[in-house]
Amino acid sequence: MSLNKKQFETINKILDELNLKKNDKIHLSLDLMKIFLNLKIKRMSFLKFSETILRLIKSRIGKNGLIAVPVFNFNCINTRKFNRMKTPGETGAFGNFLLKKYYKNRSYHPINSFLIFGRNSSRLINYEHENCHGSNSIWKYFIKENFKLVTIGHHYVRSFTIVHFLEKISGVKYRFDKSVEIQYTNFKERKKSKFVFFARKLDICKHSTITFKCDEIFFKRKIFEFFKINRLISFNLNLKKASKLVLSDLKRKKPILVSFSNNKNKKHNVLDFSNVIKLEEKYQKLKHST
Secondary structure, three states, X not given: OOOOHHXXXXXXXXXXXXXXXXXXXXXXXXXXXXXHHHHOOOOOOHHHHHHHHHHHHHHHHOOOOEEEEEOOOOOHHHHOEEEOOOOOOOOOHHHHHHHHXXXXXXXXXXXXXXXXXXXXXXXXXXXXXXXOOOOOXXXXXXXXXXXXEEEEOOOHHHHOOHHHHHHHHHOOXXXXXXXXXXXXXXXXXXXXXXXXXXXXXXXXXXXXXEEHHHHHHHHHOOOEEEEEEOOEEEEEEEHHHHHHHHHHHXXXXXOOOEEEEOOOOOOXXXXXXXXXXXHHHHHOOOOEOO
16 A cells, blocks of 8 residues: 555655755654554555655655764664664664664664665765774764754654764763674675774763754754654754754853753653653654754
8 A cells, every 4th residue: 555645745744844865864753653643544555654754755856965874773782783784773663664674774883873875875874983983983974964854743853873982082070982793684685893982981870962952053043954744743953053053062161951860860851761752752842944
């Protein structure tokens, strides 16, 4: 089965309001279940719908555009095993359904891997690097090439993983470089490889990301565009502009745009999982960005 006319029109309206343009480069994340419930989709598979969304966005950004869908896997840190073709992502069903068919589009680093689609996608797919948050990681390219973070069905902070790259190059004290040796199956080749990520210091940092204040400033400075239809919220955020503001703030003695929470400060300003829910409820009461 395919989408009916009303469902198709709703999706296209969301994409219209998100202002996707030719040649855009996009970090794309969406909540499949929320979209299905909101649009009352019942007789269409998740895989077919995922491919439909991918096709519609490809047609918007054209042959020179680029799409990166996260399929991060954090469990490999504990299991010390990763299969580039078979290991599922832990960043949403959308990426995992696409992974079944497009596993050859998966980028190299097991912790922060993406499915890459579009022009010259092979340079990102085949880019090998050790530290997923380091100065030469894929995030550096996202900023340089002016990627946009596009989310459908959830607030952008749920996918604002680039913040850990910004923390790393700023040298924050509540995280540290941690290396792990992983049995890495690179399609047909199998070998042991070392990978590095910017881990939390668990005794002081429970969660770190941007704050309520940061989202407020992003909103006022129009760093992102926002659209809501029914109770489905969507965002289009300029990663380059957002990163510039965050990096500048992290140089201060007391940053206000990024912070961390622990078990001591229970009433904190950090947009952790519980606070994101509160923020999403706020945006569900708004109509669109102004």
